[in-house]
Amino acid sequence: MGGPIVLAELYRAVIDRTKGMCACTGQCGQTHKTSGGACDRRGRYGHPLLVVPVDPATSPVEAAALGPEELVALCGGCAVRRASAQKKRREAELDEQAEAVAISLF
Ligand SMILES: [Zn+2]
Numbered sequence: 001m002g003g004p005i006v007l008a009e010l011y012r013a014v015i016d017r018t019k020g021m022c023a024c025t026g027q028c029g030q031t032h033k034t035s036g037g038a039c040d041r042r043g044r045y046g047h048p049l050l051v052v053p054v055d056p057a058t059s060p061v062e063a064a065a066l067g068p069e070e071l072v073a074l075c076g077g078c079a080v081r082r083a084s085a086q087k088k089r090r091e092a093e094l095d096e097q098a099e100a101v102a103i104s105l106f
């Protein structure tokens with residue numbers, strides 16, 4: 001058990017692990033074909049990499065308690081695309097659940 005991790009250190013630990021590169025390998029819905037199947041974007045001034053939970057379904061409250069091994073660095077573009085892909089999946093799931101309820105009612 002270590003002491004509390006300073007947020008900046010946590011950020012750096014995650015970014016260091018991905019060598020300063022976006023760690024997306026298609027989770028955002030793009031194939032990243034031109035860069036060998038993985039996004040090769042680096043953080044740059046004004047557009048730093050974002051540190052986000054590995055599991056896009058993680059709630060912000062849960063995310064605040066995650067360690068560096070449960071976080072991943074993504075570029076802004078991949079983070080936004082991955083979040084909207086997750087939202088679509090979630091909506092599709094809710095639709096399915098609603099249908100299941102409807103079927104069980106009738
Ligand atoms: Zn990316």
Ligand SMILES: [Zn+2]
Binds near residue numbers: 024027029032077078
């Ligand atoms: Zn991507």
